Amino acid sequence: MMIGNGEKLTSFQVIMLVVTCRLLINYAFTPAFNLPPGNQDAWIIDVLSGVYILVMYLPVLFLSNRFRGIPPAQYFEILLGKYLGKFAGFMISLYLLFFAFFFSVIFIDFIKSSVLTTTPVYAILILLLVIAAYAAYIGLDSIIRAAELLIIFIMFIIIAFTVLNFNNFDMQAFLPILHDSNIFQLNLSAISLAGRFCDGVMFMVIIAYMDKKYSVNKTFITTLLLFSSFAVLLTVTTEAVLGADYAKRLNFPYYTTTQQINLFDFIQRIEFVNVIGWIFGFMIKISSFIAASSLVMRDTLKTKSNQIFIIPMSILIMVFILMTDITKNAVYRKIIYVYAPYLVSAFTYAFPLILVIVYFFRRKKLKAYGK
Amino acid sequence: MGYHRKKIVLALIIFHIFILSGCWDREELNTMGVAGALAVEEKDGNKELAFEIYNPIREEEGGKEESVKFHRSSGVSFFDAIRNITMSYDKKIFFSHIKVIIVSEETAREGLLGFFDFWTRQHQPRLSTYILVAKDVSPSEVLSSREEMEDSYADYIMSLVKNSKNSGKTVSINILDFLKDFYGKEKQPIVGTILMKEEKQLGEGNKTGNKLYAEGAAVFSGDKLIGFIDGQEARGLNFVTEKMDSGVVVSPSPDEKGENSVEIINSESEYDVDFSGNDVRIKISIRILGALAETNAGVDTREPEIIKEIEKNNSQAVKLEVEHVIKKAQKELKTDIFGLGSSVHRQYPEKWASIKDQWNEFFLNAKIEVNVSTEIPRIGLINIPAGMEERK
Incomplete structure (x- = not known):
């Protein structure tokens, strides 16, 4: 089974795609400020969450190593049997589709709140989904190649905007460190933040298509280190410029941070560059989630191609967004901060853990598959 | 058309959708x-x-x-x-x-x-x-x-x-x-x-x-x-909050026969907080780097002792200004406009957690000591003030 024109992915490509997908959440919300204690220690939550993601991902890493080169939908059937395996594959596909839908909602809210306030939702949605569906249609490998370039652009923006904002930095905003919050509270928030790492399922899907000469563990750890470093940088910049007390009151704190750039009354009002990076990043993210969802569906239903699912999936996203209240900021934020950690934990941590347990119980039988 | 060329054309078309088309928010x-x-x-x-x-x-x-x-x-x-x-x-x-x-x-x-x-x-x-x-x-x-x-x-x-x-x-x-x-x-x-x-x-x-x-x-x-x-009080405030990167302080000359004007080049402040029970003592140390901009007192600015006297008088003038605005903040305005609460927070984080909601009352009763030091490394392009010899 292939994901596009038959080429295998490199480790670098996998890293770039997962980092692009993950960083956009911090790029949009810098969520550490919205978790307790919501003070100057917010950046520590980002550092700690990296450790928890690593711990929580041990089952995924185990499965990815053990079933190297086999798409998840296939090893679900190997481990759980035909019907339960198909059901699991179907649910993972729906999970990816749900997040493609959910990120489309975030995309619309950001665009409508910050730049195109009077443009109707359907106009933004058509533009977004036509591009995303087309990208998914031509293959996940093409999206990944685009991500390779775009993540460099996004990383460049993050570093450049940090440097350009340096004159607005108030380093006193980080003091005192670890006095107004306790380690237990920070760890709980770090676990909660790790629980929002929905892009882990994407990793589980695409790692199966990575060339076997690359190490799964090294790829995952590099991904984790890279996005954790940039997530910390985003949080630190926001905190230094806006202060934690004000940042937690904003819908898009990093966007507001980029608005403050003013060097010599000359370099200013350049936040549109940030918006461009954000728009392209979200297009990559949404199209890759649709593509991954269709790939899992193809492997589950054993169809010839994943392309037949892409247009119906895109239409489904559009219909749900236009027919429901979910684009309301208050509604989708509740999902992010209250329900998302449960959903993500169930699919990303609990389900793979069950698979690992099943693997050890059925180890002898699985030898027939060479596993 | 090759596969890659098709992709480039498509990317260009998509890119131009953003930059060339009109939209609702034009x-x-x-x-x-x-x-x-x-x-x-x-x-x-x-x-x-x-x-x-x-x-x-x-x-x-x-x-x-x-x-x-x-x-x-x-x-x-x-x-x-x-x-x-x-x-x-x-x-x-x-x-x-x-x-x-x-x-x-x-x-x-x-x-x-x-x-x-x-x-x-x-x-x-x-x-x-x-x-x-x-x-x-x-x-x-x-x-x-x-x-x-x-x-x-x-x-x-x-x-x-x-x-x-x-x-x-x-x-x-x-x-x-x-x-x-x-x-x-x-x-x-x-x-x-x-x-x-x-x-x-x-x-x-x-x-x-x-x-x-x-x-x-x-x-x-x-x-x-x-x-x-007022303006003078705002200057005292700026000295405390480290916002005085320029400005002029006029102080009496060492022989009290005129005034010296010192241009502020840089000013730094340090806050030292001390708690004894519920009493707060805050020591504010202000260090000023200045340049002699004008003197009408006819003093010999070549003499290091004279410069030391000018530095001392400048420090005293700033100290009076700062003490005045602190007194006004404590007695009249009854509020911490200097951000001394942040120093308490950083130096006594545990204590701050229990007093942050009543910080204003603590500030009103705080004993605040101001120390100012001035350094004048430069005296401008002349060393014998105009009319100094004639005055003798």
Whole structure:
């Protein structure tokens, strides 16, 4: 089974795609400020969450190593049997589709709140989904190649905007460190933040298509280190410029941070560059989630191609967004901060853990598959 | 067409969708009123706004139009007032270029949170906009009194605010600074003050005119104005808060026969907090780096001892200024405008957790000691002051 024109992915490509997908959440919300204690220690939550993601991902890493080169939908059937395996594959596909839908909602809210306030939702949605569906249609490998370039652009923006904002930095905003919050509270928030790492399922899907000469563990750890470093940088910049007390009151704190750039009354009002990076990043993210969802569906239903699912999936996203209240900021934020950690934990941590347990119980039988 | 070329063409087409097509949110210059300054006041429970709007059609046949125009509107809320302006003005106000907001004393006393909610909720206004309180004058009057120096009044007031660093007698605070102080709880917000003084006009005989001054600061408790400090007091405040990067301090000469003016080059402050029970002692140490800018006392500035005396007198003058503003903050304004709460927070984080809500009471009773030291490494281009030998 292939994901596009038959080429295998490199480790670098996998890293770039997962980092692009993950960083956009911090790029949009810098969520550490919205978790307790919501003070100057917010950046520590980002550092700690990296450790928890690593711990929580041990089952995924185990499965990815053990079933190297086999798409998840296939090893679900190997481990759980035909019907339960198909059901699991179907649910993972729906999970990816749900997040493609959910990120489309975030995309619309950001665009409508910050730049195109009077443009109707359907106009933004058509533009977004036509591009995303087309990208998914031509293959996940093409999206990944685009991500390779775009993540460099996004990383460049993050570093450049940090440097350009340096004159607005108030380093006193980080003091005192670890006095107004306790380690237990920070760890709980770090676990909660790790629980929002929905892009882990994407990793589980695409790692199966990575060339076997690359190490799964090294790829995952590099991904984790890279996005954790940039997530910390985003949080630190926001905190230094806006202060934690004000940042937690904003819908898009990093966007507001980029608005403050003013060097010599000359370099200013350049936040549109940030918006461009954000728009392209979200297009990559949404199209890759649709593509991954269709790939899992193809492997589950054993169809010839994943392309037949892409247009119906895109239409489904559009219909749900236009027919429901979910684009309301208050509604989708509740999902992010209250329900998302449960959903993500169930699919990303609990389900793979069950698979690992099943693997050890059925180890002898699985030898027939060479596993 | 090759596969890669097709992709490039497609990417270009998608890219041009963004940059070439029109959209619902297009803003044409002829339908926008680009505002440069905003005056905010309240009358009879209504919000009254006055805008200085840039006039894009300046030069006309047979005459010269003003570079800016003024428009007023009122409404039940700020946003209502803004939309009501379209009933009397054919353009939609564009907020992104507003450089300065002038608020009336009455509105500031009522509280600014309502205004800030509107300002930060909308996507056009910016947090970098400077805010000033108009003291003893209506903000719309401030906006409409024309000065000759700049085409736009917003630019003129902005220049006054930015140039204030040369005297240190006011503060330049933008909306983000205000909100950080407001939410931070370690320091009460302050904003710059704009005054209008009647003065004799040069070369116009006894004719008088109004002149604007960016001087002093308005002191808030939370979002409500509670009082003012004058220019000299604002300078004392700036010494404590490390905002004095320029300015001039005049002090008596060592022989008390004249004055010496020291130009401030840099000023740094350190705060040392000490708790004994519920008593707070704060030691503020200010270190000034200056240059001798002027002396009319005829002292021999080649003598290191004389320079030491000038340094000592300069330190004493600054100490008096700082002590005066601290006393005013403790006894009259009854609020921490210096941000000493943040030093307590950093040095005694555990203690701060229990006293942060009552910090103001602690501040009022705090024993604050001020130490100032001055260093004058440079005396300018002359070493024998004018007239020194003749005076002997």
